[in-house]
Amino acid sequence: MFRKNKEKPIQTDNNTKNTENTEDRQLAKTLSENIGMFRAIFQDDSTIIFRDFENVNAKGFRCCLVYFDGMVNTEVSNENIINPIMNADILKIRDGGQDVLDILKNKVIYANEIKRSGNVDELLMALFSGDALIMTEGLDAALIVNSKGLQVRSLQEPGLEKVLQGPKEGFSETIITNLSLIRRRLKTPDLRFKFKEIGTRTKTRVCICYIDTLANDDILKELESRLDRISIDGIITSNYIDEMIKDSPLSPFKTIGTTERPDVVAAKLLEGRFAVIVDGTPSALTLPFVFMEYFQSADDYYTSFFFSSINRFLRCLGEFFTTSIPAIYVALITFHHEMIPTELLLSITAARQQVPFPSVIEALILLFTFEVIREAGVRMPLPMGQSVSIVGALVLGQAAIEARLFSAPMVIIIAATGITGLLTIKLKGASILIRLGLLLLAAFMGLYGYIFGVIGAFIYMFSLRSFGVPYMMNYGSINPVDLKDMFIRAPWWYMNYRTKHTAAKNVIRQKVPAKEEKKG
């Protein structure tokens, strides 16, 4: 049904139409003509600045600095561009053959990045990315001088992936900063950054990161071809790319991971995975992504393996609880009363006296309410927080029970469901869906239906793949080497091998101790 409603390609390729007027256009010979052209492109736009100036020594040598207000560093443009050009003794330093722009480029301007170009398209791109242009009278070319002075956010601790111990810096919005954070952690020439530009209007810079000697070439090929197929006009955040290149696009499960932490990206690269960094997004995409990664937290690897194994196990258990508790509870109290201990059955019966709704409806209403409160908590401004907690705790909790709208055990069940769901926050969307499905099945068929649903969900999950890697990688394995980083986190001295699914080229992470080698 999705295929049918897909937009028909009615637009007459807007991409080419928009760029038509600048494509392959060259600068003119006169300065005034060029300035006029830029003014015509940016009509009524007062953020573009044209700064005319002359050299003190050479009469009639006129220059024009073009840039967007707020995008260049004023100090750099004043001190390193305008000042040297104004004061240079151009006639003296001139030697035959070279034209003025080359002299400026080679001998006058202090800038770490400078380029000469006459292509209007390229010049415009430079302007958009925060560079300044120098045009001179009589030449059909201009210099692109690096003077980027964009306002950027400083590195902050990631909000979604907090850790107790371990690095506290997270990605920011600028791609170059992000790449530097990764490069700093992996001091090897094998680390590859492959850039692409996606989005016909936004021209967003996208970078594929991987370690050449570990990563699987087939996955790289597949990833590149999927990225090349994107022809959208704008990429604002990495989620645009995520949705467009993921396997099984309708699945509620993510087959591409996201992380805000450069240390996590570095660790994933060391496992032979790929990262895709998108300009303007403070998080990276990592792939292939398998189901177990939902339950792995950066903290697992930075704290003692005992403690992190307990936490890992709790997260797995939490996911089971958040998807299953309402379903099991409803199945027990509506189908399998004999399975409840007598005392408990009596207290549930007491609590359910005079409650007007059937148990399923009660569960559905409360689940809905919980999700509403959760969403409201994310959306509302901070000062209003109190009202939500009052409404949530007092009105919906206590008052609803006292008014006999809901039974107390059900409120406890839904609260437990909500809290356990927060353990694996990235799995939230899928959890809600599975929970609802299991609840309805349990309401129609009891525990039988619940088991049916669980089996169905597992069959589905086992059929998923992420870039050729089985989504439920190693779930069926009984080999302790495969299970070292699953439900528990094995100590680092045990993790001698990388997963063969992602790092087939070189699976040895560390030299196996002599003792073990003898055994094997």
Add this chain to the structure above:
Amino acid sequence: MKRRKIWILLLCYLLISSVLSGCWNYREVESFAIISGFAVDKKDENYLLTFEIVNVESGKDTVISTKHVTSEGTTVFDAVRKTIKMVGKRLYFSHAEVVILSKEVAEEGIVPILDWVARDAEPRSTLHYLVSKEGPAGEILEQQSMTSDVLAYELSDMLKAQRSLSNALDTEEWQFMRDMATKGLSATLPTVRLTNDDNKVLPEISGAAIFKEDKLVGFIDGEDTMTMMFIKDEIKGGLLVNKEYKGDSVTNMSLEILTSKTKLKPRYADNKITMEIVTETNVAIDENGGRDNYLEGEALAKLKSDFETMLQDNIRNLVKSMQEEYDCDTFGFGRAIKIKLPRVWKQIEPQWSEVYKTVEVEVHSTINIRNTSFESKPVKVGD
């Protein structure tokens, strides 16, 4: 086309799964009446069933009380279903724990009751059965309970606690049916009666009802039941109480049973069957009512042999009365012979009830005094 196929498949899947599943009825917990126990009496030709319904009321605090309803029917299930006329809700038996049978019902045979309880899906096979010694069974269930809110649950707790008294042998439905089906073994059920205690009427569980096939033939009291449990190797706890004589003084002594093991060893010689009953009991001296120290000298050996003699006499007497009065093989002598001497059993099986009366009994009891609890000496008295 493909999508239609998926819909058809989904429809089949839902239909089949809902039809084939065992539990298909969605019932809210408050929509039925929870039965904690029921009593079976006879009224003329009909069964008279008294049900104890657990009633939960929730105001500020949850109040659990019980209500009783009596209904009459030609069959057991008939009486059960007829309660709907009075209660309005269906009775729910999965949480019932106790069934009390009146003496008349038990004398007529309890297969009709057992059959419904075992056949119906709701009642558990772990139901505890009791036989009312005196008076109608329904009356017992209608009494006020002492420690818990529900009398039937209290009765079931009393039965479970019997393991440290051994005056009644707790028998669950599956055990009773197994014993009843076993050749060379007569089944028993614990008995209950009402006692007056300080103007309060309380149910008391003690003793056993002796069955031959499925019919009640007689009762034995609590002490005999304990002896019976010794022979059947069912002792898990309890006390051995005796008076001890030393010179002029008489002392009351209690020994607490820690563990006990009994072996039945049948012998066949000269057309005669001799049953050797060997008991070995580990006990602790838990009460010394006098000032004599029984750990010194020969006192300990005397104490031991006195108790051993007492136990042996008890066993001998009980077997004798069983053989002569009731003609019931409550101890499973026949089963023991079948296991140990299968060839002999084949010969005597047809006339077992006659042979049973002639079985000679040889009792060897050993009592091992393991410790004296926290005190090794009697309480010191001095002026």
